[in-house]
Amino acid sequence: MDLMDFGTVQEGKMRLVQEMVPGKQVTLAHIIASPDEIIYQKLGLNPNVDYQQAAIGILSMTPSEISVIAGDIAIKTSKVEMGFIDRFSGTLIFTGRISNVQAAVSSILTYLKNHLGFTICEITRT
Numbered sequence: 001m002d003l004m005d006f007g008t009v010q011e012g013k014m015r016l017v018q019e020m021v022p023g024k025q026v027t028l029a030h031i032i033a034s035p036d037e038i039i040y041q042k043l044g045l046n047p048n049v050d051y052q053q054a055a056i057g058i059l060s061m062t063p064s065e066i067s068v069i070a071g072d073i074a075i076k077t078s079k080v081e082m083g084f085i086d087r088f089s090g091t092l093i094f095t096g097r098i099s100n101v102q103a104a105v106s107s108i109l110t111y112l113k114n115h116l117g118f119t120i121c122e123i124t125r126t
Helices: 037-043 066-077 097-117
Strands: 007-010 013-015 025-033 054-062 078-088 091-097
Touching: 025 097, 037 054, 054 066, 054 097, 066 078, 066 091, 066 097, 078 097, 091 097
Parallel strands: none
Antiparallel strands: 007 013, 025 054, 054 091, 078 091
16 A cells, blocks of 8 residues: 555645544543642742642643633532633643642542543542
């Protein structure tokens, strides 16, 4: 088989169209417990926190717009502060006490899996 068997050939030039269709999935669900102050500063998060009892929750999901819904679930589930929601990349970052961040991440994953049919990853923690 030759590459010319794929795509459209016009005037000796081959044109390939590649398309990525992401599934409904959460590819990262991570909790950073008791992060160092510099991480907050570098991420532009609220520096007025008790770092010893605080945590940062980080999620990455597709389709990317689901990050808005996940942020809403996080806030309604537990006392967390939104750090960053990117509806274009599917990234969600929020902060709070370790137990609140854990509850929010768990709630997001449960909702996305059970109600929206997402494939989810396990929660990791450092």
